[in-house]
Structures are given as structure tokens and as C-alpha cells.
Amino acid sequence: MSFLSSCTSGGCGAKIGAGELATYLAKLPRNTDPKLLVGFDRADDAAVYQLNDEQALISTVDFFSPMVEDPRMFGRIAAANAMSDIYAMGGKVLYGLNLVCFPQQLDKEILAEILVGGAEKVSEAGASLAGGHSIYDHEPKYGLAVTGLVHPEKFLRNDTPQPEDVLILTKALGVGLVQSAVRVGLASEEATAAALASMCHLNKYAAEKLAAYPVHACTDVTGFGLLGHASEMAGTEQTLIIDTAALPLLPDALHYAEAYLATAGGERNRRFVIDKVDLSEVPPAYQELLLDPQTSGGLLISVAAEAAADLLQALQVDDPAATIIGMVASERGAKPLVIL
Structure with missing residues (x-):
């Protein structure tokens, strides 16, 4: 067997x-x-x-x-x-x-x-x-x-972002889609290797850098997908704006999404966020990337805007895929998630 x-x-x-x-x-x-x-x-x-x-x-x-x-x-x-x-x-x-x-x-x-x-x-x-x-x-x-x-006064919560914070994601998305492609024999060697390296990489190196910056909230993006964990970060007080054009993606992940290699976990995530976000203007492939379950995914960090560039530069030393993917809106909108 x-x-x-x-x-x-x-x-x-x-x-x-x-x-x-x-x-x-x-x-x-x-x-x-x-x-x-x-x-x-x-x-x-x-x-x-x-x-x-x-x-x-x-x-x-x-x-x-x-x-x-x-x-x-x-x-x-x-x-x-x-x-x-x-x-x-x-x-x-x-x-x-x-x-x-x-x-x-x-x-x-x-x-x-x-x-x-x-x-x-x-x-x-x-x-x-x-x-x-x-x-x-x-x-x-x-x-x-x-x-x-x-320290009991210095731990990070996942639902305390502040208005006008910048959002940073430390690992590329698409792990679930790549693994789906692997299962049916369609994954490229480059995509497979990149997904394995990403899943094995410890978030330790990113986490060690956060204490030196005004980080207001942090969570790791895993099985609930980027949108599921982002909705938990937004909570009932904030609205997060995510730019799909800025998302870091694993090699060929977008191609696999376009080929409908979606997962059952992604569909569960869709049902969870359906009332929290309007995806009507988002192409189907990008919807799957936003909903894709991430095994051992990266950190989603909400940091004060004035420190975002410096933190990003520090993160990219050990996490080169780290990218600014959006921001926290200045005011609470009608829904907790806005996708551009």
C-alpha cells in the first residue's frame, strides 16, 4: 500500500x-x-x-x-x-x-x-x-x-488590526492547488519543489523580526485560506482591503486554479466567507487562490503604515516571497473584506 x-x-x-x-x-x-x-x-x-x-x-x-x-x-x-x-x-x-x-x-x-x-x-x-x-x-x-x-503583555492577537495598517503576507499562496495537481500527475517539477520548500519553511524567522516593529495583529494562513484567516483578522471592527494583483503565488498555481484543480477545503472556505466578501468581480481562478487551504502557510501581518517598508525589507532576508498585499481601511465598511 x-x-x-x-x-x-x-x-x-x-x-x-x-x-x-x-x-x-x-x-x-x-x-x-x-x-x-x-x-x-x-x-x-x-x-x-x-x-x-x-x-x-x-x-x-x-x-x-x-x-x-x-x-x-x-x-x-x-x-x-x-x-x-x-x-x-x-x-x-x-x-x-x-x-x-x-x-x-x-x-x-x-x-x-x-x-x-x-x-x-x-x-x-x-x-x-x-x-x-x-x-x-x-x-x-x-x-x-x-x-x-x-510575555503576557506582548503576545500578538489575530483580530486587533488598526485602521490604515498595511497587510504583509510572508509566503506565496497556492499550496493546496499545487498538491491537487500533484495528485493527478499534472504538477510541474518547479511548482512541486516550490510548494515543498514553502511548507517546510519555519515561520520562526519572520516571527523573530516582528517585535522590533509596531505590529498590531498577526495570524498564520493555513486551512481556512487567505480569506478565512483575513476575515478572522478583520473581526467585527475593521475592513481589510486585499489586492489580488499583489498576491505572491507559487509557480503555476494560477494555471492550476484556471484548470479547476480546486479542493473540498476551498469550497468549505467559500461557504464560510460568502457573507463577508463580494467576489462577483474577482475572476474564478483568483477566487480559488484566495480560498485555497494552505498547509504550513505564511504569516499575515498587520503593521503600522510608516513601518511597513522597513519590516518588509527585514522579512525578505529569510522570507523572499513576503509581499504587501493590502491594507486596513480607514473606516469599517459594509463587509469585513474588500477584494480588488
């Missing part, structure tokens, strides 16, 4: 839709612990728990089934993706715990390679791998529960 073919879906495209998830979470009791500074009620990227006046823990968990055939590459991507939430909150990764589901009939050397790949990325993050949990399952799945550290 092929490692990849044993799975019905993979990567962040397998996520439960944001709209559906909100319905389920609404039935859970609200947090009453004042030390839990961020919980699931805020739709933020990770939980934040205050330890003292100087320290707060960031806690997150992420796992999924594979989207690539190479087990070690899958481990790298899954680990990079799991740690990304810590970076989106402005924190430092301390340690991770492996989460493993694996079919009993598959070669266990595959599992060993997955774990090695994950460990490589945890090591690159300067963090420790502290243990984990494993079970047999019908499909392979891997990820991490990750703990990070941040």
Missing part, C-alpha cells in the same frame, strides 16, 4: 470548516479563569495562559494526514505547521509532543522517517522534543502538541 494513497485527504485541507467548527464550539462552556488570556472563544491561533508578570505559556496542537509521498518530508511539514501558531502569537517554541496515528499494516520504517522529519524541524526551531502519544489507525496522521513562551 502506498503511504499517500492510504489517505482520503491530507494537510490543512482536511480541516473541519470554520463555520461548522464555530457551531460545535458554541456549545462548550466559557472560560472563567482570569489567567487564561486567550481561549477558544476568541478564534485565535493558540491558547495563552499567564504564569506571572513576565511569562505566559502559549499552547497549541495540530496534526493531519499526509499530503506528500515522502514520509520524512511529511514529518517536516507537519511539525513546521504545528509550531506556526506559536510564531503567529509572537512567541518562542519551548518543546513539542508527538501525536501519531499509524496503520498497523504499513512498514514501520515509514513511521520512523516521519518522526525523524518532525524532529529535524523541532531542532531547527531551537526547541526540544519531549515525548508524545501514538495509536494504530486506518490512516497515517502526524503532528505536535506545542508549548511556547511569551
Whole structure:
């Protein structure tokens, strides 16, 4: 049995839709612990728990089934993706715990390679791998529960942009579309290599630069696509303006969108944002790019306009795809998202 073919879906495209998830979470009791500074009620990227006046823990968990055939590459991507939430909150990764589901009939050397790949990325993050949990399952799945550290007054939220901020995206879009092309044998070598490099790249390098600039909000763009995560950033107070002509794209991603290699995750994202944005003037291919689920995607950063150019220059040292893609409107519009 092929490692990849044993799975019905993979990567962040397998996520439960944001709209559906909100319905389920609404039935859970609200947090009453004042030390839990961020919980699931805020739709933020990770939980934040205050330890003292100087320290707060960031806690997150992420796992999924594979989207690539190479087990070690899958481990790298899954680990990079799991740690990304810590970076989106402005924190430092301390340690991770492996989460493993694996079919009993598959070669266990595959599992060993997955774990090695994950460990490589945890090591690159300067963090420790502290243990984990494993079970047999019908499909392979891997990820991490990750703990990070941040100052309780300096962590970044995903829904606090300020009017006239500039929006920066640090990685190119199109991962889901490229992987769809890979599955049907249509992806070019250039597109495949670029997507793998992007998914493996840690958001650590971008996150380390943010503290020196007036960054007002940050989130990582993953399974809900750019529009899904941008709508969470806009919240109920702001309107984000995104210019499709400025979007950084993976090689051939636009071509695959034009060829209708869309994903089920992208359609779930469309249903989530349909009332938040008017896409009637946006070509169908660009709609798919905006909605495309991004496995281990980049950071979406809202920074004061006067500092945007300097931050962008700093980001591009390690994240050359980083690009200004829009701005926060000076006033709240009729909808939270405006697409040019």
C-alpha cells in the first residue's frame, strides 16, 4: 500500500470548516479563569495562559494526514505547521509532543522517517522534543502538541488590526492547488519543489523580526485560506482591503486554479466567507487562490503604515516571497473584506 494513497485527504485541507467548527464550539462552556488570556472563544491561533508578570505559556496542537509521498518530508511539514501558531502569537517554541496515528499494516520504517522529519524541524526551531502519544489507525496522521513562551503583555492577537495598517503576507499562496495537481500527475517539477520548500519553511524567522516593529495583529494562513484567516483578522471592527494583483503565488498555481484543480477545503472556505466578501468581480481562478487551504502557510501581518517598508525589507532576508498585499481601511465598511 502506498503511504499517500492510504489517505482520503491530507494537510490543512482536511480541516473541519470554520463555520461548522464555530457551531460545535458554541456549545462548550466559557472560560472563567482570569489567567487564561486567550481561549477558544476568541478564534485565535493558540491558547495563552499567564504564569506571572513576565511569562505566559502559549499552547497549541495540530496534526493531519499526509499530503506528500515522502514520509520524512511529511514529518517536516507537519511539525513546521504545528509550531506556526506559536510564531503567529509572537512567541518562542519551548518543546513539542508527538501525536501519531499509524496503520498497523504499513512498514514501520515509514513511521520512523516521519518522526525523524518532525524532529529535524523541532531542532531547527531551537526547541526540544519531549515525548508524545501514538495509536494504530486506518490512516497515517502526524503532528505536535506545542508549548511556547511569551510575555503576557506582548503576545500578538489575530483580530486587533488598526485602521490604515498595511497587510504583509510572508509566503506565496497556492499550496493546496499545487498538491491537487500533484495528485493527478499534472504538477510541474518547479511548482512541486516550490510548494515543498514553502511548507517546510519555519515561520520562526519572520516571527523573530516582528517585535522590533509596531505590529498590531498577526495570524498564520493555513486551512481556512487567505480569506478565512483575513476575515478572522478583520473581526467585527475593521475592513481589510486585499489586492489580488499583489498576491505572491507559487509557480503555476494560477494555471492550476484556471484548470479547476480546486479542493473540498476551498469550497468549505467559500461557504464560510460568502457573507463577508463580494467576489462577483474577482475572476474564478483568483477566487480559488484566495480560498485555497494552505498547509504550513505564511504569516499575515498587520503593521503600522510608516513601518511597513522597513519590516518588509527585514522579512525578505529569510522570507523572499513576503509581499504587501493590502491594507486596513480607514473606516469599517459594509463587509469585513474588500477584494480588488
